[in-house]
Amino acid sequence: MNGTLQRMRNIGISAHIDSGKTTLTERILYYCKKIHRIHEVKGKEGGGATMDYMELERERGITITSATTNVTWNEHSINIIDTPGHVDFTIEVERSLRVLDGAILVLCSVGGVQSQTLTVDKQLKRYNVPAIAFINKLDRIGANPFKVKDQINDKLGRRAALLQVPVGLEDKFQGLVDLIRMKAFYFDGPNGEIVREEEIPPELEDLAWQYREELLDTVSLLSDEVTEAILEDRVTEEMLWKAIRKGTINREFTPVLMGSAYRNKGVQLLLDAVVNYLPNPSEVENIALDLDQEEKAVILKADPSLPCVAYAFKLEEGPYGQLTYIRIYQGSLRKGDELYNTRSRQKFKVGRVVRMHADHMEDIEGTGAGDIAALFGVDCASGDTICSPGLNYAMTSIYVPEPVISLAIEPSDKLSADRLARALNRFAKEDPTFRVYIDPESKQTIIQGMGELHLDVYVERMKREYRVEVVTGRPQVAYREAITARADFDYTHKKQTGGAGQFGRVIGYIEPFDGQYEFVNEIKGGHIPREFIPSCDKGFQAMLKKGQLIGSPIIGLRVVLTDGQYHPVDSSDIAFQMAAQGAFKQAYKKARPQILEPIMKVVVETPSEFSGNVFGSLNQRRGIIVSSVEDGTYSRIEAEVPLSEMFGYSTVLRSMTQGQAEFTMEFLRYARLPASLAEQLMEEQRAKLEAEEKK
Amino acid sequence: MVKKILSARSPIKTLEKNLKGGYGPGHLGVFASRKGVGKTACLVQIALDRLFEEKPVIHVSYASRVDYIISWYEELFKKLAGLENLRSEMEIHDRIVRNRVILNFRQEGMKTEQVLKSIEALLGPGHFSARTIIVDGFNFYLPCAGDLALFKKFAADRQLEFWFSCSLRGDDPLFDDQGLPFVLKDYLSSLDIIITLEHDDGRVRLNLVKDHDQISNKKLRLELDPQTLLLTRI
Numbered sequence: 001m002n003g004t005l006q007r008m009r010n011i012g013i014s015a016h017i018d019s020g021k022t023t024l025t026e027r028i029l030y031y032c033k034k035i036h037r038i039h040e041v042k043g044k045e046g047g048g049a050t051m052d053y054m055e056l057e058r059e060r061g062i063t064i065t066s067a068t069t070n071v072t073w074n075e076h077s078i079n080i081i082d083t084p085g086h087v088d089f090t091i092e093v094e095r096s097l098r099v100l101d102g103a104i105l106v107l108c109s110v111g112g113v114q115s116q117t118l119t120v121d122k123q124l125k126r127y128n129v130p131a132i133a134f135i136n137k138l139d140r141i142g143a144n145p146f147k148v149k150d151q152i153n154d155k156l157g158r159r160a161a162l163l164q165v166p167v168g169l170e171d172k173f174q175g176l177v178d179l180i181r182m183k184a185f186y187f188d189g190p191n192g193e194i195v196r197e198e199e200i201p202p203e204l205e206d207l208a209w210q211y212r213e214e215l216l217d218t219v220s221l222l223s224d225e226v227t228e229a230i231l232e233d234r235v236t237e238e239m240l241w242k243a244i245r246k247g248t249i250n251r252e253f254t255p256v257l258m259g260s261a262y263r264n265k266g267v268q269l270l271l272d273a274v275v276n277y278l279p280n281p282s283e284v285e286n287i288a289l290d291l292d293q294e295e296k297a298v299i300l301k302a303d304p305s306l307p308c309v310a311y312a313f314k315l316e317e318g319p320y321g322q323l324t325y326i327r328i329y330q331g332s333l334r335k336g337d338e339l340y341n342t343r344s345r346q347k348f349k350v351g352r353v354v355r356m357h358a359d360h361m362e363d364i365e366g367t368g369a370g371d372i373a374a375l376f377g378v379d380c381a382s383g384d385t386i387c388s389p390g391l392n393y394a395m396t397s398i399y400v401p402e403p404v405i406s407l408a409i410e411p412s413d414k415l416s417a418d419r420l421a422r423a424l425n426r427f428a429k430e431d432p433t434f435r436v437y438i439d440p441e442s443k444q445t446i447i448q449g450m451g452e453l454h455l456d457v458y459v460e461r462m463k464r465e466y467r468v469e470v471v472t473g474r475p476q477v478a479y480r481e482a483i484t485a486r487a488d489f490d491y492t493h494k495k496q497t498g499g500a501g502q503f504g505r506v507i508g509y510i511e512p513f514d515g516q517y518e519f520v521n522e523i524k525g526g527h528i529p530r531e532f533i534p535s536c537d538k539g540f541q542a543m544l545k546k547g548q549l550i551g552s553p554i555i556g557l558r559v560v561l562t563d564g565q566y567h568p569v570d571s572s573d574i575a576f577q578m579a580a581q582g583a584f585k586q587a588y589k590k591a592r593p594q595i596l597e598p599i600m601k602v603v604v605e606t607p608s609e610f611s612g613n614v615f616g617s618l619n620q621r622r623g624i625i626v627s628s629v630e631d632g633t634y635s636r637i638e639a640e641v642p643l644s645e646m647f648g649y650s651t652v653l654r655s656m657t658q659g660q661a662e663f664t665m666e667f668l669r670y671a672r673l674p675a676s677l678a679e680q681l682m683e684e685q686r687a688k689l690e691a692e693e694k695k
Numbered sequence: 696m697v698k699k700i701l702s703a704r705s706p707i708k709t710l711e712k713n714l715k716g717g718y719g720p721g722h723l724g725v726f727a728s729r730k731g732v733g734k735t736a737c738l739v740q741i742a743l744d745r746l747f748e749e750k751p752v753i754h755v756s757y758a759s760r761v762d763y764i765i766s767w768y769e770e771l772f773k774k775l776a777g778l779e780n781l782r783s784e785m786e787i788h789d790r791i792v793r794n795r796v797i798l799n800f801r802q803e804g805m806k807t808e809q810v811l812k813s814i815e816a817l818l819g820p821g822h823f824s825a826r827t828i829i830v831d832g833f834n835f836y837l838p839c840a841g842d843l844a845l846f847k848k849f850a851a852d853r854q855l856e857f858w859f860s861c862s863l864r865g866d867d868p869l870f871d872d873q874g875l876p877f878v879l880k881d882y883l884s885s886l887d888i889i890i891t892l893e894h895d896d897g898r899v900r901l902n903l904v905k906d907h908d909q910i911s912n913k914k915l916r917l918e919l920d921p922q923t924l925l926l927t928r929i
Binding site for chain 2 (some may be wrong): 154155608611612613615616619624625626627628629630631635638671
């Protein structure tokens with residue numbers, strides 16, 4: 001283990017896509033002497049950035065899976081998780097955040113707070129992750145860190161203040177003025193590795209004092225000591241560092257730093273800030289649930305001498321077997337230790353323990369509380385908790401969104417079916433938002449995920465990593481069915497065909513319900529014996545899997561059983577299941593069912609000159625334009641659009657805006673499908689059923 | 696239709712009936728008062744009145760966050776729906792959302808040409824056929840005769856009605872003898888209707904101070920309930 005707990009940081013780098021976080025990570029690795037040469041994203045020299053370790057990521061210039069790596073800065077051990085920025089891969093971001101103690105929120109000095117920044121910011125807040133902001137790309141035309149700082153306050157609702165002001169901007173960007181030390185810093189040498197301290201240039205003095213005052217005003221809200229010191233004019237650097245650290249860890253304050261990773265400026269000062277302001281693992285409270293004591297919450301202590309509690313947050317299938325990334329919250333683990341997976345209730349022996357560096361790894365003997373490492377050959381799923389034998393804890397499980405899109409796939413040749421199965425098995429294990437099933441009717445393999453790009457990436461990975469060419473069908477939207485009115489049922493299932501008969505009668509009603517499904521038993525007087533009530537529930541639930549309109553799952557339904565009848569000999573579990581199914585069929589159509597479609601929240605960011613075209617394109621797609629926020633030359637248009645209308649939108653948007661606009665989308669809610677489209681779907685379903693009957 | 700009934704009973708209709716020259720396409724109206732008296736509540740109720748009739752509305756805001764504006768609509772819709780016992784509340788709500796677009800301009804000194812260009816983008820290529828434009832947070836304290844002339848021309852060309860809010864500030868007196876806010880006196884040629892909001896014994900009264908060519912300090916038979924922020928007839 002590198003250093004003690006106090007000298008350890010687990011941080012993530014979160015940002016909107018294209019804010020330059022991979023470039024920033026690359027520079028961090030370089031200045032921490034983990035790599036000896038800088039590669040750029042989409043580099044011409046044949047190599048992509050070190051953190052984008054998959055071939056596909058290099059080609060597309062985007063980060064898909066998080067790579068974790070360990071660096072040392074000022075005698076502090078920092079584990080960095082590079083997180084993907086696209087909303088389709090947010091499960092990766094969420095998993096990373098779950099195990100982090102702090103984050104760097106990267107913003108573009110031109111784009112400022114963009115749609116994805118809002119999503120990432122929400123996630124940071126959900127997992128109570130303290131953050132420092134880094135305004136990148138100060139060398140770009142239109143860079144305005146002051147505006148971005150205001151946006152962090154206004155749009156993200158954070159209490160933020162600048163810790164630095166720039167010396168020059170755009171192509172004249174040279175260095176930074178530190179508002180705590182009141183010194184200017186420049187970054188010399190071919191890769192900015194030599195940090196030179198100077199006096200503040202006279203022309204920047206007024207600006208620097210103005211923003212220092214703003215910083216002091218903000219920090220004084222966090223610390224009485226600083227407030228008093230300001231009044232008595234005796235503020236020290238240490239006092240400010242301490243107050244900023246406290247404010248950041250308590251998530252009351254967001255320090256704002258800046259620079260240009262691409263131009264090698266400002267990264268070392270950012271690393272200083274990571275060490276100075278973000279918490280060490282012992283400063284963050286982590287809670288586990290004790291499964292032996294009715295899930296009572298237990299506070300974990302980052303003490304290496306206690307029994308071990310670790311959380312598997314990421315799996316990867318490599319050429320040498322499964323690699324499991326873990327965060328250790330309590331105790332320590334070493335090679336040869338025996339550990340216990342509390343979900344599968346299986347014990348296992350720790351084989352190899354490694355520390356990851358992008359795509360190469362370093363073998364270590366073991367490590368302790370607070371650290372992130374990877375284990376080899378452990379059979380577990382992501383989200384599992386691993387403990388020392390004797391403990392039976394589970395870390396709070398992470399939130400997993402439901403997939404909204406599905407795609408039928410088929411290997412182009414029968415020989416690769418095996419490899420396809422292996423690939424699917426691995427992806428599903430690694431990513432809980434990626435699901436696979438075989439459609440019982442069509443016998444097709446269906447993959448499900450969070451969006452078109454999400455599934456595209458997996459189809460590409462099948463090709464590249466498993467050499468499986470697949471033929472894909474048209475992406476299918478995950479429709480649902482729901483009833484809109486109450487309807488009564490009174491159904492008797494009766495069968496007498498020699499031997500023991502079947503008899504069950506159920507009376508009651510179904511009605512719309514706010515949640516997924518509810519079963520209420522209001523029978524008094526034992527008209528249906530208690531042991532058959534669960535059979536009724538089971539029978540109704542079986543019917544929810546496939547609605548009668550288009551065969552989609554039914555949501556938002558409550559069944560209330562008010563009466564019934566049984567036969568002392570002929571009633572059975574199966575008879576009441578059949579009765580419930582018959583009752584459901586009887587009531588469903590009367591309950592005015594309708595088809596629901598997933599509606600996505602779509603955010604388009606575009607130069608304002610194209611906003612008319614964007615409005616038009618969203619309107620054409622049955623979208624509701626909720627708002628458009630204009631900020632100088634850019635517009636951020638928010639709309640609600642049915643997912644089925646969004647296929648291929650990225651191509652349309654690109655050609656409409658000369659490639660200058662981008663969009664993100666995420667699932668918002670289910671809404672009623674317009675009658676004409678519903679009719680069309682039902683017609684297709686009828687045709688499908690008829691065709692199947694003929695077969 | 697429930698919505699029609701709701702709209703017909705709306706105090707906004709009472710307001711319009713009181714205007715001698717009526718109100719409609721090509722007109723610019725203003726609600727003026729100090730901050731926090733209820734201008735935005737009045738604007739949103741005008742918008743809701745149009746939305747109940749399924750007429751699309753564009754809400755232009757210079758200051759507030761989008762979620763803040765939406766919450767104004769949600770609050771007042773809920774109160775109106777509660778008052779009128781709307782049965783298909785959700786359905787009407789969804790239609791309202793569909794017929795409303797919020798345009799938010801965050802930058803200080805955003806040019807009126809740009810604002811009109813964005814509205815045009817929505818009306819033209821965006822196929823959003825609004826006839827009512829609500830403008831909240833416009834700064835009348837900056838010289839803006841030229842801007843208002845542009846709004847006026849745009850309203851006439853595109854057959855739109857505009858409703859503004861004007862936040863009054865500074866020391867008293869804010870109004871002249873006729874009840875006209877001093878800050879609006881230079882812009883009378885562009886503004887057709889000026890209504891001021893005034894605190895009066897725990898109530899908020901509405902005064903019609905400019906009705907097209909007439910300057911008259913006429914107390915309207917309308918007030919804003921300070922509790923619910925709904926306009927009611929007296």
